[in-house]
Amino acid sequence: MTGRYCSLAQQSAPAFTPGLTAERLSALIGGHSMWVNGTVVHYYFFDGDTDGSVIPVPGTGQSRRVSWVGAKEQQDVVRECFQEWQDLGIGVSFVEVGDRSEAELRIGFQLGDGSWSTVGKGCLQVGQNDRTMNFGWDLTVPGERGTALHEIGHALGMLHEHQSPFAGIHWDDEAVYADLAGAPNFWSRDRTFFNILRKLDADEVNGSVWDPQSIMEYPFSSGLILEPEQFRAGLNPPGTLSPADKEFALRWYPSARPPRPSTLEPFRSVPLGLGPGEQADFAVEPPETRDYTVGVFGAGDSVVVVFEERDGEPRYLAGRDDGGAPHNATIKARLVKGRRYFVRVRLYSAWDSGETAVMCW
Incomplete structure (x- = not known):
């Protein structure tokens, strides 16, 4: 007799853009x-x-x-x-x-x-x-x-x-x-x-x-x-x-982390220079309270997540996965002056020559 088994719910396979390599x-x-x-x-x-x-x-x-x-x-x-x-x-x-x-x-x-x-x-x-x-x-x-x-x-x-x-x-x-x-x-x-x-x-x-x-x-x-x-x-x-x-x-989920993430300043793009599966981490301290956009640029597939620091730990705020689409991942979020945020970018793959970058504006 078989034992009791984990039963995953049936879900549709993720849809990716046709014609991907x-x-x-x-x-x-x-x-x-x-x-x-x-x-x-x-x-x-x-x-x-x-x-x-x-x-x-x-x-x-x-x-x-x-x-x-x-x-x-x-x-x-x-x-x-x-x-x-x-x-x-x-x-x-x-x-x-x-x-x-x-x-x-x-x-x-x-x-x-x-x-x-x-x-x-x-x-x-x-x-x-x-x-x-x-x-x-x-x-x-x-x-x-x-x-x-x-x-x-x-x-x-x-x-x-x-x-x-x-x-x-x-x-x-x-x-x-x-x-x-x-x-x-x-x-x-x-x-x-x-x-x-x-x-x-x-x-x-x-x-x-x-x-x-x-x-x-x-x-x-x-x-x-x-x-x-x-x-x-x-x-x-x-x-x-x-x-x-x-x-x-x-x-x-490697344990090694940089001692302090780089700062991502509004309207200044930062080159990523990531290989497949690698990740870059940034801190954002908004100079004013308003709606911001965080986005990546270049010929790469990536996932971007914004966290808000609360009680000393990052809390998930918003995320976007470009899913192999021809456009890049962008996130719109309201950031508050005096609070600290983290932006994490993980690259799936770079599918063409040229540099990938991230910017907040």
């Missing part, structure tokens, strides 16, 4: 869910009586509310797992907040709704009264702590390891569908295909080789995998962060 498309697919380095990701646990899902009561024509509130023991497991990821020294940090409007990640504990998370910055598209992550079973049971590490991996932008095209897995498809249709998952064929049998694009996956020990790998019971032969009797990852998991997180 393979290099540009690869960089965009691989990075579109990832945070800019230096982001402080805030998380919130639902805690109110009205926080929950309204579900129908079969045979009554009525409905009832199912709580999203988790016991402290459940929350503590998640807190510890956020800390374990952060203790790797990655350049993204996690801070718990008590106000859901301040949180990028909003976490519920609705039993029976499965365990799942949005992927990377996809959480920014979810309304502030809705969950971006859920835990559907008891995390304090031995062996279940890995569920929290797994969902936080999704929140960092990681995808399911067994769906890697480098895995070389040959499934017994009908056995997989039958197994997941029963307890404890009760998945439809569409959900099983999306979360298990569907192969990811090579540019989406966490690395260039399959890591069967990854925290993003499901365990599988005997009879579901036909090839590789050594996994016919089952696949049982340890439920901990593997060396490859750690390498991936540190590659996308």
Whole structure:
């Protein structure tokens, strides 16, 4: 019998401008869910009586509310797992907040709704009264702590390891569908295909080789995998962060940061000089309160994010990803004199000769 699995919601693939070169498309697919380095990701646990899902009561024509509130023991497991990821020294940090409007990640504990998370910055598209992550079973049971590490991996932008095209897995498809249709998952064929049998694009996956020990790998019971032969009797990852998991997180979110970001002054462009995947960080101290535009220039694909410094940490204000479009990313935001802002620019790829630059005006 298969264990309980993380179930990602089915989402449309990101749409990119037709006719992009393979290099540009690869960089965009691989990075579109990832945070800019230096982001402080805030998380919130639902805690109110009205926080929950309204579900129908079969045979009554009525409905009832199912709580999203988790016991402290459940929350503590998640807190510890956020800390374990952060203790790797990655350049993204996690801070718990008590106000859901301040949180990028909003976490519920609705039993029976499965365990799942949005992927990377996809959480920014979810309304502030809705969950971006859920835990559907008891995390304090031995062996279940890995569920929290797994969902936080999704929140960092990681995808399911067994769906890697480098895995070389040959499934017994009908056995997989039958197994997941029963307890404890009760998945439809569409959900099983999306979360298990569907192969990811090579540019989406966490690395260039399959890591069967990854925290993003499901365990599988005997009879579901036909090839590789050594996994016919089952696949049982340890439920901990593997060396490859750690390498991936540190590659996308390196811990090294400049001691102080360069200053971005209004109406003065600054050359970027970035290579693919590299990032530049700037501080903005507006001389007057008004609406400003922050934009990049040049033949490059990039993501630009503006943060406002509050209580000594950067709070996400606005972001724009040019997504391979012919135009460059620009952001309009109201900046207040006397406050400090940060602009972070991460380059996907430079697709023509010439210099890329950033400016605030």
